[in-house]
Amino acid sequence: MYVFVWRRLVGTALVLLGVSVVVFLMIKLIPGDPAATLLGPQGTPEEVRQLRAAMGLDRPVAIQYLRWLERAVHGDLGTSTSLAQPVTSLVFTSFRNTALLGAASIVVAILAGIPAGILSATRPGSVFDVIGMLVALFLNSMPSFWLGLLLILSGSVWLRIFPVGGMVSIRGPSGPGDLLAHLVLPTISLSAWSVGIIARISRSSMLEVIGLAYVRTARSKGLAERLVIYRHALRNALLPVVTVISLQAGTLLGGAIVTEAIFAWPGLGLLMYNAIGARDLPVILGGILVMSAVFVVVNAIVDVLYVVIDPRVRLG
Amino acid sequence: MRGLRFTRRRFVARGLTTMAGIWSSAIGERAGAAPAPIAGGTLVIGSEGQHQTLDPHVLTGTVTLHITSLIYENLITQDMTHPELKYVPLAPGVAESWTVSGDGTVYTFRIRSGVRFHDGTPLDAAAVKANFDRALDPSSPFYYPPAKGNLNFIMRWVDRVDAPNPATFIVRLKQPFPSLPEELADRRMGLISPTALRKAGNTDIGAHPVGSGPFRFGSKSTDNTITVDRNPAYWGTKPYLDRIIFRPYPDPTALGAALQTGEVDVVFTLTVDQLTTLSKDPNIQIQYTDLANVFFWMLNTRNGPTTSKQVRQALNYAINRRAISNELLKGSVRPCGGPAPVGNPVYEPALLPYDYNPAKAKALLAAAKVPLPLELVVMLPTSGAELTDAPAVGTVMQQELRDVGVNVAFERMEWAAFLAKAIKGLDDRTAALYTGWDTGTQDPYWFETMFSSASAPPNGPNRAWYSNSMVDQLLAKARHELNATQRITTYRKAVAIIADDAPWIFIYQDRWPRAIRTKVHGFVSVPCPYVDMTKVWLAK
Numbered sequence: 001m002y003v004f005v006w007r008r009l010v011g012t013a014l015v016l017l018g019v020s021v022v023v024f025l026m027i028k029l030i031p032g033d034p035a036a037t038l039l040g041p042q043g044t045p046e047e048v049r050q051l052r053a054a055m056g057l058d059r060p061v062a063i064q065y066l067r068w069l070e071r072a073v074h075g076d077l078g079t080s081t082s083l084a085q086p087v088t089s090l091v092f093t094s095f096r097n098t099a100l101l102g103a104a105s106i107v108v109a110i111l112a113g114i115p116a117g118i119l120s121a122t123r124p125g126s127v128f129d130v131i132g133m134l135v136a137l138f139l140n141s142m143p144s145f146w147l148g149l150l151l152i153l154s155g156s157v158w159l160r161i162f163p164v165g166g167m168v169s170i171r172g173p174s175g176p177g178d179l180l181a182h183l184v185l186p187t188i189s190l191s192a193w194s195v196g197i198i199a200r201i202s203r204s205s206m207l208e209v210i211g212l213a214y215v216r217t218a219r220s221k222g223l224a225e226r227l228v229i230y231r232h233a234l235r236n237a238l239l240p241v242v243t244v245i246s247l248q249a250g251t252l253l254g255g256a257i258v259t260e261a262i263f264a265w266p267g268l269g270l271l272m273y274n275a276i277g278a279r280d281l282p283v284i285l286g287g288i289l290v291m292s293a294v295f296v297v298v299n300a301i302v303d304v305l306y307v308v309i310d311p312r313v314r315l316g
Numbered sequence: 317m318r319g320l321r322f323t324r325r326r327f328v329a330r331g332l333t334t335m336a337g338i339w340s341s342a343i344g345e346r347a348g349a350a351p352a353p354i355a356g357g358t359l360v361i362g363s364e365g366q367h368q369t370l371d372p373h374v375l376t377g378t379v380t381l382h383i384t385s386l387i388y389e390n391l392i393t394q395d396m397t398h399p400e401l402k403y404v405p406l407a408p409g410v411a412e413s414w415t416v417s418g419d420g421t422v423y424t425f426r427i428r429s430g431v432r433f434h435d436g437t438p439l440d441a442a443a444v445k446a447n448f449d450r451a452l453d454p455s456s457p458f459y460y461p462p463a464k465g466n467l468n469f470i471m472r473w474v475d476r477v478d479a480p481n482p483a484t485f486i487v488r489l490k491q492p493f494p495s496l497p498e499e500l501a502d503r504r505m506g507l508i509s510p511t512a513l514r515k516a517g518n519t520d521i522g523a524h525p526v527g528s529g530p531f532r533f534g535s536k537s538t539d540n541t542i543t544v545d546r547n548p549a550y551w552g553t554k555p556y557l558d559r560i561i562f563r564p565y566p567d568p569t570a571l572g573a574a575l576q577t578g579e580v581d582v583v584f585t586l587t588v589d590q591l592t593t594l595s596k597d598p599n600i601q602i603q604y605t606d607l608a609n610v611f612f613w614m615l616n617t618r619n620g621p622t623t624s625k626q627v628r629q630a631l632n633y634a635i636n637r638r639a640i641s642n643e644l645l646k647g648s649v650r651p652c653g654g655p656a657p658v659g660n661p662v663y664e665p666a667l668l669p670y671d672y673n674p675a676k677a678k679a680l681l682a683a684a685k686v687p688l689p690l691e692l693v694v695m696l697p698t699s700g701a702e703l704t705d706a707p708a709v710g711t712v713m714q715q716e717l718r719d720v721g722v723n724v725a726f727e728r729m730e731w732a733a734f735l736a737k738a739i740k741g742l743d744d745r746t747a748a749l750y751t752g753w754d755t756g757t758q759d760p761y762w763f764e765t766m767f768s769s770a771s772a773p774p775n776g777p778n779r780a781w782y783s784n785s786m787v788d789q790l791l792a793k794a795r796h797e798l799n800a801t802q803r804i805t806t807y808r809k810a811v812a813i814i815a816d817d818a819p820w821i822f823i824y825q826d827r828w829p830r831a832i833r834t835k836v837h838g839f840v841s842v843p844c845p846y847v848d849m850t851k852v853w854l855a856k
Contacts, residue, residue, distance in 0.1 A: 032732030035465070036739050044765075045739055045774035047468045054461025084369035084462075084522050097538065152573050164574040165565055167539040261566045266539040270566060274366045277699070279732045 004303075012296045019292045020072070020285060024065050027281050033057075034081045034279040055081055068285070077289075078282035082275065090271060091286040095294075097167060098260070098267030102252045104187040109194035109248065114241065116195075117202020121210065121237075122229060132199065139196030148189040148262035155185050165264035186263040190256060194248045201244045206237040238309055246302035250295040351837070357854035358559040359836065362571045362580035367540050367564050369522025370533065372506035373450060373463035378845045381503040382584065383562050385846050386544050387434075388506025388527030391425055391444065391485070392497050396848040397840055403608075403661055404844045406497055410439055410507060410528070411485070420492030420798045425485040431551050433509035434532040441479035446510040448477045448487075450518075458510065460518040470499045492796045494803060498759035503846065530555045530850050540564050556838070556853035568704075575600060575831055581854075583831045584845070587704055588646050594831045605828040606843045608659030609754030610652050611703075612820040613694060613713075618781035619744040621686050628818035630680035632670040634720040635713055639672075641824050644712055645705060649824040654815045655763070657825040659843035662760045662807045669815050670822060677720040688721040692747035695738065700731035702826060706750050709823065741773035742780050749779065752826070760807040764791040767814050782819035786810075 035051035052058050056067070068078060077087035116136065120129040155162040162185050168178045209215060210233055218228045256269035264270070268287055275283035306313045363379050372384040393409035408414075411425035431439040449456035451467040452474060464471065473493040478486040487496065499505070512526035525533045530550045534543035542562045546555050563580060565571035572590040574580045576597060586594065586602075594600050615622040615631070622628055637651030653670030656662045681688065696710050697703050707728070714724045727746070729737065738749050753766060765771055768791050769783035790810035797803040832839055838852040 030733070031729070031736045033736045033739075036735045037732045044468075044771075044776045046776075047465050048739060049774075050468065051462060051465030054465055079519055082368060083366075084371060084374060084519055086519075093538075149567075149569055152570055156577055156579075157573050160577060164577060164579050165567075165570050166541065166563055169538045172537070262570055264539060264563075264565045264567070264570065270366075273566065277730075277732060 008296075008300045012293065012300075015296055016289055016292055020069065020289060021065070023285055023288050024068070024281070025061070027279070027284060028061050032279040034281065037082075037278050068282070072289075077286040080275070080280055080283045082278035082280040082283070087282045087286040090283060091268065091290050094266060094268040094271040094287075095290050097265065098253065098256050098269060101183065101186055101190060101256060101260070101265055101267055102249065104183055105191035105194065105252055106245065106248060108187055108191040109198050110245065112191075113195045113198025114202050116199040117241075118206055118229070118234065118237075120199070120203045121206035122225075124207065129203075133203065136196040136199040139192045140200070142192060144189055144193065144258045145262060147192055148186075148259055151185045151189055152262070165262070167264075167266055182265075186259050186265050189263070190252060190259045194245075194252065197248070198241060198244060202237065202241050205240045206233060209233045209237040212236075235309060239306065242302060242305055242309065246298055249298040250291075253291050253294060351855070353556050353838065353853040354856060355556045355853070356558050357556075358561060359557050359582065359849075359852060359854060360561045360563060360580045361582045361584070362574050363562050363564040364568065364571060364583070364585050365564065365566055367536075367542055367562065370525040370542070371463075371508070371522035372504050373447075373460065373508070374466050374522070375504060376466065378584070379564075382846060383542055383544065384506055384525070384527075385503045385529070386531040386560065386849055387525050387529045387533055388508065389439075389529045390501055390503070390505050390507065392500045394501050394844060394846075396842045396844055396846070397851065399841050402659060402663070402843065404842050406501055409501075410444070414497070416494075416798070420494060420796070421489045423487040423489070423496055425487070427483050427485055428551065429483060431528055432549065433512070433526050433528045434547060434549075435509050435511055435526045437509045437511040437526075438482070439507065439509075439528050440482035441485040442482065443510050444485045444507060445477050445479040446513070447507050448474070450508075450513075452477065458513055458518070463518075467504060470496070470502070470505065492798065493761075494798055494800075495759040495761035495795070498761070531560060534559065553850045555850040557849065560849065572831075575833070578833065581833045581836050582839075585702070586648065586829045586831055588644075588648055590831070591648050591829055592646055599834055600831050601834055602829050602831055603839055603841050605830065605841060605845060606650075606659055607754055607826070607828045607845055608657045608663075608843055609752060609826055609828075610655065610657050610820075611649070611709075611750075611752035611823050611826060613748040613750050613823070614742070614780040614820050615748050615818070616742045616744075616746060616780050617783065617819055618742070620692075620747050621684075621690050622692070622747050624684045624686065625817060626680045626684035627686055627690070628821075629670075629816075630677040630684065630720065631717065631722065631821050632818050633673040633677035633680065634717050634722065635670075635821060635823060636672040636716055637670075637824060640709055640712055644708060645824070647827075648829050649826050652822055652825040654811075654822050655767070655820070656760075656808075656811050656815075659825075660760060661804055662763070662811050664808065667808065667811050667815055668822070670818070674716075674720050681721060689718075690722040692717075692722060692724050693745055694724050694726055695734060695742075695746055695749035696726040696728050697731050697734040697750060698728050700734070702752060703731070703750075710750060713821075713823075738779055739773065739777075740779075748821070753777075754826075760804070760811075761795060763807060763811060763814070764795055767791065767810075767819070780819060782814075782817070784813060784817055787813050787817075 035048045035055060071078060075088060080087055080090060116132050120132045123129050152164055156164045163182050167182050168174050170176050170179050215228060215233050218232050256267055257273050260267045260270035261273045271283060272287045365379055368375060368380040370384055372388050375381055390409045391411040393407050394404045395407035396404055410428055410431060412428040414423055414425045416423055427441050433439055446458050450458045450460050451464040451471045453459055473489050475488045475490045506527060508521060509526040512524060513521050516524045530547055531544035532547045534545040536542050544560050546558050565574060568587050568590060571583055572594060575583050595602050615628050617623055637653060641649045641651050652668060654668035656667045697706050710726060717724055765776055766778060767782055768788050771778040772781050773779060787810050790806055794803050794806040797806055828845060835855045837855060839847055
């Protein structure tokens with residue numbers, strides 16, 4: 001286990017270093033200049049030149065990167081060029097909000113997706129199976145921006161139940177109930193795709209396991225169907241589902257960019273959305289590093305979960 | 317010292333006869349006696365996009381300047397209570413009066429006594445100097461290079477500033493610049509408490525803003541919502557509202573929905589789709605600000621077929637501005653067939669000579685003896701504040717130009733990439749770029765920025781290399797001219813030549829519609845993106 005953790009830590013550091021180099025170079029290669037963007041269309045080249053010098057953008061790219069890296073290893077991710085605020089606090093505050101939305105979404109996806117998949121698999125060809133899989137396909141096919149706007153239209157404008165957007169603090173005057181109300185629509189929007197994919201994978205995985213010899217044996221021993229499904233089949237069927245869920249964690253972070261922009265949810269996605277438009281390199285770098293780190297950590301956790309679910313798997 | 321003197325009395329007298337009309341023009345009021353204002357309440361404003369730092373000296377764009385303009389004050393401000401005027405007159409701000417030397421190079425401001433920042437620091441001449449030093453004096457502890465870059469539009473003319481006593485602040489210019497008072501009213505010139513600057517530092521002052529305005533910073537919440545509270549110690553007219561909340565919505569559809577549900581009371585900028593939807597809602601009124609601005613295609617005057625004046629004029633006659641304004645953009649813009657829009661002091665109808673005349677366009681192209689069809693490459697932004705309609709307008713113009721024998725190929729670019737390329741000026745293969753311009757103030761000095769040959773890249777935003785020596789001379793003469801009437805006359809001569817030269821395809825003026833719930837009173841429609849929030853109140 002220690003070897004596994006050590007390897008993962010070294011791997012994570014290397015991945016983050018590689019990601020930072022690639023992102024830094026990519027941002028420098030694509031057209032766009034933070035100083036020109038800040039000054040707008042009426043900024044003169046001379047004003048842009050002065051602002052670039054003030055922001056340290058006139059130095060060689062390698063020097064810029066090394067200066068950033070030196071500060072980053074000390075926990076200072078620099079200052080946002082568009083917001084004039086420390087990136088470290090911006091990124092971590094935003095990440096906390098995204099984590100809340102992401103966690104809510106993954107919980108909804110698991111609670112809705114796995115039962116729907118299992119019920120469909122145990123009743124193949126039934127009305128429930130057909131409708132359930134059609135809904136899953138529909139959720140997979142819908143663009144999140146369209147679903148988001150549809151939710152605003154129905155839940156906020158027509159029904160007037162949920163707020164259009166924004167987020168309130170759990171310690172704010174309106175309390176946790178208001179936070180929950182703000183969380184509902186973006187959670188539905190963000191989790192929709194995951195619900196669909198988890199339901200479909202759960203169904204196919206379960207169907208495969210149900211057809212295996214050991215399940216037939218269990219049934220032939222006279223075990224109740226409930227025990228066969230939930231005690232014997234489900235555990236093995238869950239392995240690919242867990243893999244998909246772990247991948248969803250990364251997908252949710254990426255998908256959160258659109259959802260957070262529509263619902264004005266102040267998370268990492270919205271921060272990145274604005275930062276990319278403003279060519280705010282420190283924020284883009286900080287945001288992507290955090291996203292990468294989360295992805296790597298989540299995958300490490302999933303590797304451990306494999307062992308818990310299937311004792312035949314060994315960490316190495 | 318011989319000088320021109322501007323006092324509060326002079327400015328107020330100009331508008332006294334029209335004061336009665338102000339309230340009746342404010343929205344939300346029906347026929348009959350205007351309702352009496354009610355004190356108290358919280359106004360919620362929906363901001364388009366993200367709030368930036370609350371440091372006015374490094375801000376651009378109006379979204380966050382709407383907030384800082386309530387927290388900070390300028391030496392000179394704008395009197396936004398005159399909807400009957402086609403421009404926004406200046407008014408004394410922190411400076412209660414000012415004089416100009418005979419040669420136009422020394423401005424002496426008398427600082428209003430008793431004004432304090434929200435943290436109790438006296439707002440005296442030394443405090444004003446500290447703010448100027450931030451962009452002017454590298455040896456000052458307040459010096460901040462990004463502020464220098466952002467405020468260069470004014471600081472480039474300033475030689476030095478002095479504060480000989482608490483009530484006197486002196487600006488010494490490198491050369492006469494009669495536009496200085498107008499530029500000092502730009503919202504980026506808000507005055508920050510030097511005590512707060514010392515305490516927070518240049519980078520963090522935006523998170524802890526301290527000004528002297530009618531509202532003071534309250535809080536910034538998790539979702540970047542910013543609250544400002546009434547300043548009970550304000551020296552001027554105290555606001556009716558207790559509090560104003562600015563809530564950001566990155567998505568324009570969500571912003572419109574928030575207004576419909578009453579989650580917000582005001583939206584300052586509307587897309588065409590929003591305008592169509594919201595104008596049908598009986599609880600919402602649409603108000604047009606008619607800010608002086610122009611949207612246009614800047615034509616390459618250095619290379620290619622657009623070097624021909626006849627071709628450029630032909631392109632201008634080929635565009636059906638009324639159809640674009642009324643049909644495509646649903647009246648949210650007005651046709652603008654010339655360089656000087658309504659609201660600019662130079663404006664007069666004769667300076668907007670171009671209307672839809674495809675026959676004349678074809679005749680001009682034939683006279684220019686250019687091979688048809690003309691092939692033009694045009695840079696088109698696909699994003700960017702106030703340019704969301706550019707792709708749709710571009711497509712319509714592409715069809716209209718094809719009808720007269722001009723084929724347009726668009727080079728579509730995301731906003732940041734567009735700006736990075738545009739700033740270098742049009743290259744030889746590009747015939748035009750699509751953009752727009754408006755200014756925080758309406759001084760005609762900006763014509764020189766856009767049209768003088770000295771303002772071509774790398775020195776300025778004349779990105780299509782327009783050059784006319786007569787225009788250069790007139791614009792330089794107008795910049796130095798101290799007589800206001802003569803100055804406008806000189807600018808008009810220059811603008812008439814520019815209109816005839818047609819260095820741009822002049823398209824439309826954005827009317828800047830804003831949507832306000834009917835319970836909100838006191839919004840006055842003047843050609844300015846900002847609002848005098850001390851006059852705004854909420855019906856019960």
